[in-house]
Each structure stands twice: as C-alpha cells, then as structure tokens.
Amino acid sequence: MLRLDGVTVSFGGVRALDAVDLEVADHETVCVLGPSGSGKSTLLRVVAGLQQPDAGRVWLAGWDRTHVPPHKRGVGLMFQDHQLFPQRDVEGNVAFGLRMRHAARAESAERVTELLEMVGLPSAHRRAVATLSGGEQQRVALARALAPQPDLLMLDEPLGQLDRVLRERLVVELRALFDRLGSTVLAVTHDQGEAFVLADRVVVMNEGRIAQAGTPLEVWQKPASEFVARFLGFDNIVEATVHGDSADTPWGKIPVPEGTQAGPCKLLVRPTGLRTTSVEDGLPCTVEARTFRGGDAAAVTLLLQPRHGPRLEASCALREAPEAGTSIGVAFDEKEVVRIST
Numbered sequence: 001m002l003r004l005d006g007v008t009v010s011f012g013g014v015r016a017l018d019a020v021d022l023e024v025a026d027h028e029t030v031c032v033l034g035p036s037g038s039g040k041s042t043l044l045r046v047v048a049g050l051q052q053p054d055a056g057r058v059w060l061a062g063w064d065r066t067h068v069p070p071h072k073r074g075v076g077l078m079f080q081d082h083q084l085f086p087q088r089d090v091e092g093n094v095a096f097g098l099r100m101r102h103a104a105r106a107e108s109a110e111r112v113t114e115l116l117e118m119v120g121l122p123s124a125h126r127r128a129v130a131t132l133s134g135g136e137q138q139r140v141a142l143a144r145a146l147a148p149q150p151d152l153l154m155l156d157e158p159l160g161q162l163d164r165v166l167r168e169r170l171v172v173e174l175r176a177l178f179d180r181l182g183s184t185v186l187a188v189t190h191d192q193g194e195a196f197v198l199a200d201r202v203v204v205m206n207e208g209r210i211a212q213a214g215t216p217l218e219v220w221q222k223p224a225s226e227f228v229a230r231f232l233g234f235d236n237i238v239e240a241t242v243h244g245d246s247a248d249t250p251w252g253k254i255p256v257p258e259g260t261q262a263g264p265c266k267l268l269v270r271p272t273g274l275r276t277t278s279v280e281d282g283l284p285c286t287v288e289a290r291t292f293r294g295g296d297a298a299a300v301t302l303l304l305q306p307r308h309g310p311r312l313e314a315s316c317a318l319r320e321a322p323e324a325g326t327s328i329g330v331a332f333d334e335k336e337v338v339r340i341s342t
C-alpha cells in the first residue's frame with residue numbers, strides 16, 4: 001500500500017528525515033514511535049503530500065505519488081491539532097468526507113451515528129464544535145477521518161488529549177474497528193502502550209532515522225539498540241562481557257540465556273528479571289525508593305542501590321515489596337537478561 005524509498009527532508013541544518021525506507025502492507029497497522037523531534041510528523045506529512053521530500057520517493061498502491069497533490073492521494077488524515085470546521089455542527093464535520101464522495105444521505109447518517117457511538121459521543125450530532133471540550137473535539141476529528149474509509153488512514157497522536165480511561169477503551173475499539181474495516185493505518189504516537197495495542201508493526205524513530213521496526217513483541221523482547229531499550233523505558237543497561245552462560249558486569253557475574261553471543265556488549269536486565277533474596281544470597285542492595293504502580297498485579301517498582309554497580313530498577317508484587325531503606329539481596333533471572341548490540 002505504501003512504500004518510502006530513501007526519503008530525506010531537511011529544514012536548514014536539521015535532517016528531519018534521513019534516507020527513510022518504509023513499507024506498509026495492505027490492511028496493516030503501523031505505529032511510528034519516537035521522542036519529540038525525531039521526525040514522526042514530518043514522515044506523515046511527506047506521505048500525505050503536505051511536505052515535499054528533498055530526495056527519495058513515495059509510492060502508494062504501486063504508483064509513484066511523490067509529486068501528486070494531497071487531495072489526489074486517497075489518504076485520510078487526522079492531525080494533532082484536529083482542525084474541525086467551526087461553522088458546521090458535529091454531524092456536518094463527521095459527514096464531510098462522505099459528502100465529498102457523494103454518499104447517499106441515509107448511508108451517511110447511519111455511518112455518522114455508528115462512528116459517534118464508537119468515539120463515545122452518541123448524541124452529539126447537533127452540537128456546535130465550539131461547545132466541545134478539547135478531548136471531545138479530538139474524538140470528532142477521529143470520527144471524521146474514519147468516515148470515508150480511505151485507502152490509507154494516517155493518524156497523528158489520535159488519542160493525544162484524552163484521559164487514560166478513555167484512551168485505553170478507544171485504543172482497543174480502534175484496533176477492532178481497523179480489523180473489521182480492513183483499514184491500512186499509519187499512526188504516530190509517543191505512547192508505547194498505545195502503539196503496542198494498536199500496531200501490527202511498530203517503527204521506532206531517532207533523529208530522522210528508523211532505529212528499529214518489528215512487531216511489538218519483537219521490539220519489546222529484543223530492542224535493537226540502547227536507544228530503543230531506553231525509549232521503551234528500560235534503564236538497567238550496562239557494559240558487559242559475555243563468556244558462555246554468564247557475563248561480567250559492574251554488578252558482578254550474572255547469568256545470560258543459553259546461546260547468547262560471546263564478547264563485549266551492552267546487556268539489559270528487565271525489572272522483572274530481579275528477584276529479592278537474603279543479603280547473603282544475592283547482590284547486596286539498599287532499597288532507595290518504592291513506587292506503587294497499581295495495575296492487575298498490584299505491582300511495585302523498587303529503585304535499588306547495589307553495593308557496586310549502577311542503580312537497578314526492579315519490579316515486584318506489593319505483598320513481597322521491601323520497605324525503603326531496607327537492605328536486601330537480589331538474584332538475576334537469565335530469561336530476562338538481553339544482549340543488545342550497541
């Protein structure tokens with residue numbers, strides 16, 4: 001459906017996109033993740049035709065669309081600033097794309113009702129957009145982008161301003177809706193949890209380049225670099241040297257999974273890979289802080305200062321969590337230790 005070949009965009013001295021190659025298959029949902037300024041919005045703007053690349057090509061459904069104007073590309077867009085038409089009511093906004101395609105009035109009305117229900121605004125048809133809250137406007141913008149069922153739907157932070165409960169509900173509903181409609185979706189988000197629920201594949205960007213692309217599970221299980229691991233929120237990363245089934249690290253010798261490539265590398269220890277033991281049986285640590293994270297498992301994050309080596313973040317259940325200030329030992333579970341290349 002979409003292919004980018006070597007797309008480069010510079011603004012003065014800044015390379016917003018640096019020779020980006022990307023493919024999105026029919027019916028696939030791809031989420032672009034990355035820190036602020038990494039090039040995510042520029043990528044969407046290039047695909048939409050709102051930004052001409054300095055180099056490279058944009059292919060849509062097999063056609064070179066690099067120089068085709070936005071309205072002839074067959075892509076639907078929803079931007080962060082979700083500009084609604086202020087003079088139209090909610091129904092008028094959502095039905096806009098359908099009217100442009102000359103959809104029958106009854107079909108259009110049915111679809112608007114269905115979409116407004118989905119975004120949690122079931123009786124908002126007649127409301128003036130100026131009377132809606134920011135989050136409600138965002139939901140109307142989302143319904144408007146979905147209404148004409150474009151070949152490629154592009155969403156820039158589609159759930160950006162919504163509260164957590166609504167986001168969690170909508171993201172699951174969106175996923176189901178995309179599956180049902182067979183939509184092809186390219187979405188930008190800075191929220192990895194949202195991307196992991198929504199996406200068949202995630203693309204992590206850093207400074208205009210793709211740092212890693214893969215299924216959510218692949219990226220989570222095997223971050224390609226220290227940048228990706230830290231972006232995903234993993235902080236237990238150290239220089240190490242692997243020999244056989246263990247590695248020398250600043251925390252001492254720790255076990256690694258069978259088959260881990262030998263030699264110097266960076267190692268990541270997931271917070272779930274640390275188990276508390278008696279001080280004598282593990283790496284002696286002081287509990288510096290404990291933070292209750294909630295969730296189904298009533299999880300707690302412990303910040304540990306080991307006797308030697310950098311701080312460690314550990315995750316454990318509330319009922320097993322030691323108090324701040326306590327001395328404990330920790331043992332490493334090799335299944336949660338990952339070699340990352342750079």
Ligand SMILES: Nc1ncnc2c1ncn2[C@@H]1O[C@H](COP(=O)(O)OP(=O)(O)OP(=O)(O)O)[C@@H](O)[C@H]1O
Nearest residue numbers: 011014016034035036037038039040041042043190
């Ligand atoms: N029109 C522009 N003129 C000058 N620089 C720009 C322009 N648009 C983007 N940039 C720069 O290009 C880089 C990439 O910007 P972009 O908006 O694509 O990032 P982003 O990943 O979408 O960020 P955010 O998550 O903050 O929206 C940034 O350094 C930004 O300052």
